[in-house]
Amino acid sequence: MKSLVMIPAYNEEQNIEKTVQDIQKNAPDFDYIIINDCSQDHTLELCAQKGLHVLNLPVNLGIGGAVQTGYRYAAQNGYDVAVQFDGDGQHDAAYLADMRKKLVDEELDMVIGSRFLLHEGFQSSGARRMGIRYFTGLIRFSTGKKITDPTSGMRMANRSVIETFAENYPKDYPEPESVVCLLRRGRRVGEAPVKMRERENGKSSISFTKSIYYMCKVTFAILIENMRRY
Numbered sequence: 001m002k003s004l005v006m007i008p009a010y011n012e013e014q015n016i017e018k019t020v021q022d023i024q025k026n027a028p029d030f031d032y033i034i035i036n037d038c039s040q041d042h043t044l045e046l047c048a049q050k051g052l053h054v055l056n057l058p059v060n061l062g063i064g065g066a067v068q069t070g071y072r073y074a075a076q077n078g079y080d081v082a083v084q085f086d087g088d089g090q091h092d093a094a095y096l097a098d099m100r101k102k103l104v105d106e107e108l109d110m111v112i113g114s115r116f117l118l119h120e121g122f123q124s125s126g127a128r129r130m131g132i133r134y135f136t137g138l139i140r141f142s143t144g145k146k147i148t149d150p151t152s153g154m155r156m157a158n159r160s161v162i163e164t165f166a167e168n169y170p171k172d173y174p175e176p177e178s179v180v181c182l183l184r185r186g187r188r189v190g191e192a193p194v195k196m197r198e199r200e201n202g203k204s205s206i207s208f209t210k211s212i213y214y215m216c217k218v219t220f221a222i223l224i225e226n227m228r229r230y
Contacts, residue, residue, distance in 0.1 A: 001080040003100060005032040006070030008063055009087035013042045016087050020052055023085070026093040033073055034087065037066040064171035071157075075166040083156040090122065091154045095194045099156045102192050109161050109187040112147065112179070113154035117193035131215060135176045138219065142226050143183040148191060150176040161187065170221065173214050177221045184225060 005023050009016055016034060023032050033053050036044050038060040047054040055069060067084055074082040081100055085091050095113060103111045115122070116132075128151075135150045153175060157165065161182065170177040182189055 001100070001104070002078060003030045003081040003083070003096075004070075004074045004077075004079040005030050005083050005085045005093070005096070006067065006074065007032060007034045007085050007087045008037060008066035008070065009034050009039065009043055010037040010060070010063075010066070011039045011041045011043060012087040013039070013046050015089040016043055016046065016052070017050055018089055019085070019087050019091075020050075022089075023093045023096075027096040030083075030093075030096055031079075032085075033070060035066040035069050035073075037061060037063075062172060064169055064174040067174065068165060068169035068171075071162050071165040071169065074162045079162065080159050081156060082162050084153055086153045090196050090198070092195060092197065095154075095192065096156070099192045099194075102190060103156055103158060106190060107188065108190045109158050110179075110182055110189045111156045112149060112152050112189065112191045113156075113194035113196075114147075114149035114152060114191040115194060115196045116148040117191060118195060120195050122196045122198040127211075131211070134215070135218065138222055139176060139180055139183075142180055142222055145183050145189065147179055147189065150179055154194060154196075173218050176218050177225060180222050180225045184228065 007019060020032060023030060033055060034047055036047065036054050036056045038057050044056055055073060057066065057069065071082060083096060099111045099113060132149065132151050136147060139150055140146050179189060
């Protein structure tokens with residue numbers, strides 16, 4: 001199957017080369033594309049210097065716009081499978097083959113890499129785990145489906161979802177909302193156990209203030225999604 005790793009990147013000059021090397025070593029049959037979201041550091045220059053495959057956005061679109069750009073690239077270039085993969089080094093490419101096998105064997109539309117099935121590796125901070133459990137409960141209430149790691153940025157989609165998200169994808173903190181969107185449309189979403197690493201360099205773009213906004217915005221978006229008719 002023609003498979004693509006989509007790497008949204010904002011100010012990841014310290015991590016992006018290692019991320020690509022991990023994919024090339026542990027998932028060599030996957031292509032990759034970096035979506036540089038108008039980074040303010042030397043991410044773009046490093047990609048050019050090292051000959052990395054990159055799409056450069058002229059303005060900052062945020063995570064949703066960067067990921068949708070990846071889905072559009074995947075749709076336009078005939079990929080059967082596309083996986084979102086963070087550029088900060090937290091994800092492990094060694095799990096991609098197993099995720100793809102689960103996607104195909106179980107005829108799923110999306111597979112989410114969950115750190116909470118094995119309870120090994122980096123489990124995020126206590127405050128963020130509380131937020132994740134909140135979204136797990138909200139999604140279960142909304143759709144009847146338990147997703148243990150709804151904020152995971154490691155998620156693999158089939159061709160049908162690629163085409164859907166190439167046209168319409170949540171723009172701001174999209175992970176929980178996009179899961180609800182698929183489940184409400186009757187798509188099959190599963191999870192696969194993965195271990196994640198703690199970020200080695202740089203810092204997350206989500207501050208305490210943004211975390212409060214994130215909780216409110218995503219909750220409202222999920223409630224609106226539940227009122228749509230399909």
